[in-house]
Amino acid sequence: MSYEKKRLAVPDMKVMQPVRLRAGSRKRIMPARGGRRLKNDCQQAYTPDDQCAFYRKHQRWQTSMTYQILNDDGLPMDSHAELDTSGITLFSRGGSTAKGNVSNAEYGPALRLLLRRIVSARLPFDRAWVDSLDVQRLPIEQRIILSSGELDAEGSSAFTLMSRRMKLVGQGAGRTGGNSTKKIRIQFAADVKLSELESALRTIQVQEDVRSAERLPAETFRGVTAEHVWNAVEKLRQPNFRHAYGPSIDFDLITNAEERFPPKAVFGLAATEALGYEILPKHFSGGRGTPCFRILESAGFAIVAKGEESRPIVVPESPDDRSWTEGKPRLVAHLRKERASGLAQAKKDWFVRTHGKLFCERCGMDPVVIYKGAHGAACIEVHHHSVQVEEMAESHSTRLEDLQCLCANCHRVEHRLLKLALNRRVDSVPLES
Structure with missing residues (x-):
């Protein structure tokens, strides 16, 4: 039976492996062992109609040849x-x-x-x-x-x-x-x-x-934001998430939790979300100086050569932070989460997309108005507010909705209030006799 003439029976939940054949070949396409799913959202189920559509969409790959x-x-x-x-x-x-x-x-x-x-x-x-x-x-x-x-x-x-x-x-x-x-x-x-x-x-x-x-022109990827990159990393953290990208060969993208991901996979998934159609490895190149790496690094992530050690996040950064976190591992974890690779910029991108501009959620200050220019946005920082620090396990997964955009002053006040609240809890614990 030829796939050129008849509709094939499709095995359950497998992706068909495209194989280039010689002209006139009648070899049937067989499912790849452990093949990857076709759709971008790998949590969705695949119906027989989906898989037959895959055959129809890709069947000309099997006998097409490149000519000059x-x-x-x-x-x-x-x-x-x-x-x-x-x-x-x-x-x-x-x-x-x-x-x-x-x-x-x-x-x-x-x-x-x-x-x-x-x-x-x-x-x-x-x-x-x-x-x-x-x-x-x-x-x-x-x-x-x-x-x-x-x-x-x-x-x-x-x-x-x-x-x-x-x-x-x-x-x-x-x-x-x-x-x-x-x-x-x-x-x-x-x-x-x-x-x-x-x-x-x-x-x-x-x-x-x-x-x-x-390959797509570099300007195609201008719409890829730090929010898209963050979402891509979150997808790759899921153990059962499947994608069309292989393991990295020369470089790793590093998160604050010392996780290593293939940079092209992160960027490809981010671009897929940003553009609304599937971006595959053949559609862009990676490496130092490419739009792929520039966008990932501008989103707040470090990219290092294979075997190179990552640079840990330095916490705390200010004398005030140092004083109120000293001897308190959970507070250090709080700061680490606020300063997680890519998190702050992803939150800011999400906030602008949702509200149209950056402003302080506590006092309402608009930095562009106050400082008369876009440079004023530098004073907006990201604060973790939804989960109490004492309830935040080290493995807690942060969502962008868990964060607040605050001006630097309000952020310092929030940290001081957090310190006072924790001190009151410590003072209220009865001493053991």
């Missing part, structure tokens, strides 16, 4: 595509001319040639749509850039239509500009033998790594 397009003189162009029996996926143009790292630089000329060759070979063109990751959340009907009957003999009119419509796909209301060199899918109305496609479209199969074509 030849010009009319038979010379390879800087343009790559995947071919399969049901259509063509043309990779987007990426990189920067200024930086000298452009990929698929001849996207436009290659698309013109493909359209003309599709008509010349009388291939059963059906429609074309934008297939870039950031718009895959939209129904295909909202991503169509060329329909059956709009493909002209020379492909020039169709190219103009596609370029104009491509800019509008995923574009917010009132926005202008847009990208006319996105990843697109050209779908056929009927299957075509791969050998016929190779000949008609004049392509050559390549073995080079073109994964960078699927």
Whole structure:
């Protein structure tokens, strides 16, 4: 039975392992042993319909091959595509001319040639749509850039239509500009033998790594905040949480509890929450100087090389803190939790998203107004208030809702009140006879 022709029976609760096969192969996809689940929220159950949808979504991966397009003189162009029996996926143009790292630089000329060759070979063109990751959340009907009957003999009119419509796909209301060199899918109305496609479209199969074509631009990740990073770390703390990222090789992200997590996994999960669609390892790179590491470090987390020891949080930081925590392990734990890696910035991001700005929850002081500028926000600190310190076990998991945003003065007052309350409890304990 071929997965190309019939709906497969799906084993319970397994993810199917994509495997690239030679053209024409009829090998069935089998479930990967211990495979990871597909959905972002790994606490959800998976129905048979979900898993059959996985087959339908990914089945062209199994027989698609990467090709380079030849010009009319038979010379390879800087343009790559995947071919399969049901259509063509043309990779987007990426990189920067200024930086000298452009990929698929001849996207436009290659698309013109493909359209003309599709008509010349009388291939059963059906429609074309934008297939870039950031718009895959939209129904295909909202991503169509060329329909059956709009493909002209020379492909020039169709190219103009596609370029104009491509800019509008995923574009917010009132926005202008847009990208006319996105990843697109050209779908056929009927299957075509791969050998016929190779000949008609004049392509050559390549073995080079073109994964960078699927990397998202750095500006895509500007919306990833410290709150998203904190939530990602909280997910990874759950023993049964599964994700699409492997163990780290060169670096570790360190928490205040000396936990070590793969930086790419943390960032990928944070970006998935921020952007609203699944971000996989192929969509960004890690390492020193990358947007991934810069965002993680700006969120308050340390990233160290494998085997390198972490730098512990220094507690207390002020003479007042030192005096009232001396000999009181629970109070030291209180300060450690308030100053946990990433926690303060995550709370502030959450607070701004909820209330629109930072202000002191005790006295109402707006630091931007008082200090006449955004720099005034530096005086807002984070205080743990929901759980009494004496009831807070060392393993207590802090939620952002458990915290308050206070100005520095009110924060000091809260600590003094906490000290007085604890001293009264100590004084009220009867001495043993």
